[in-house]
Amino acid sequence: MQPKIYTADDHNVRHNLVDSDALYVLEELEGAGFKAYLVGGGVRDLLCNRKPKDFDISTSATPEQIKHLFKRKCLLIGRRFRLAHIRFRNQKIIEVATFRAGDNHKTDELIVRDNIWGTPEEDVIRRDFTINALFYSHLDDSIIDYFGGYKDIYKGILRSIGDPEKRFKQDPVRMIRLLKFKARFGYDVEPKTLHALDSCLGEITKSSPVRVLEEMLRMQESGCSETFFRLMKDKGLLSILFPAIDTFIGEVNEAIIYDFLRSMDMFNKKTHGNMLERPVLVSGLFFSILASRIAGITNQGEKPLRIGEIIDIVDEFIFDSIVPSFPLFPRRILHTVHFILTSQYRMTPLSGEHSRNYRIMNQVDFPLALRFLKVRTMVDSSVNSHYVTWSDYWNTIRPAGRRSTRLRQSLQLRNNK
Helix, strand or coil: CCCEEECCCCCCCCHHHCCHHHHHHHHHHHHCCCCEEEECHHHHHHHCCCCCCCCEEEECCCHHHHHHHHHHHEEEECCCCCEEEEECHHHCEEEEEECECCCCCCCCCCCCCCCCECCHHHHHCCCCEHHHCEEEECCCCEEEECCCHHHHHHHCEECECCCHHHHHHHCCHHHHHHHHHHHHHCCEECHHHHHHHHHCHHHHHHCCHHHHHHHHHHHHHCCCHHHHHHHHHHHCHHHHHCHHHHHHHHHHHHHHHHHHHHHHHHHHHHCCCCCCCHHHHHHHHHHHHHHHHHHHHHHHCCCCCCHHHHHHHHHHHHHHHHHHHCCCCCHHHHHHHHHHHHHHHHHCCCCCCCCCCHHHHHCCCHHHHHHHHHHHHHHCHHHHHHHHHHHHHHHHHCHHHCCCHHHHHHHHHHHHC
């Protein structure tokens, strides 16, 4: 299988566009006698004139050889798919994978282990879509293309490598990734690949919950989550993975959910790296459904619900409704989401009055609750005055990042009045 080589004269990818730490890893591997290429999304994004989120590397070195070369900087992870993480300052990680091999095009069985080492040619055939099957060589700025991914990028086409139906059955998460790339780039899906998506939807239940959740959260961080969730709804994946959200949207509530997703997308795009934390993003998925339930209960009673009653409703909603139908979220995230959601009814009471219970600011997750309240102001301007009040109090009691004991005591005195 002969690849098409695109030289530096054919494209705009140059050394100065590649992360300096990724270049360091490439140079160290090449210097030790191994082949090493920038691969996948990093190459694709550079060709699309986008700033890559990750710079992943494929190499002929085995994980143990990578560990020996980078020593304490290197952490080996994974069983199904053995990887090396090279760690740098500011928690940056460059992911390095060994070239893989195997006859994955001859079977549609679910892949449970993937640690057979191979060549660059064998490795690239195992990738999901042609646009992700490009190698970049830092030695001469060349792009190495085995499956026409270079042209597909410029034509705007999403095409599976190999038989798409087999590929989706081998790794059903590829279906989520297909919609992820369509949401991000707006590409058209090649007809055969689109047909395979429709016929393999049920396979998604065989996927690793951890991988499914990671893909979903990455999309919420991408700034394209509204488009992504619309595609998930249209193609039927949402009803399998998020039945509560799918049902809520089906009850003529889609504008509310999509307003929150759009607002979080706008927030993440405007903050230039200071993205919303994952518990805040998850809260944005569920708040509308919870608020609808609480509003329905409130309308049946004469008095607004008390905070203790709201906490019970949030408990039931998260641990009796969400967890059984979608048991992917780690408990630590769900407990933080619980705090964020209940805090909204402390900061914006159903009575409409400003709360005077400032002790909530002593909780370690209060900044997350405040960030989510900011997102709510982008959806509902009526809560803006509450956000301004709580934001002012929060900024007052933590000068230079540390809370003032005197001011905190004064707030506690207010609470007792």
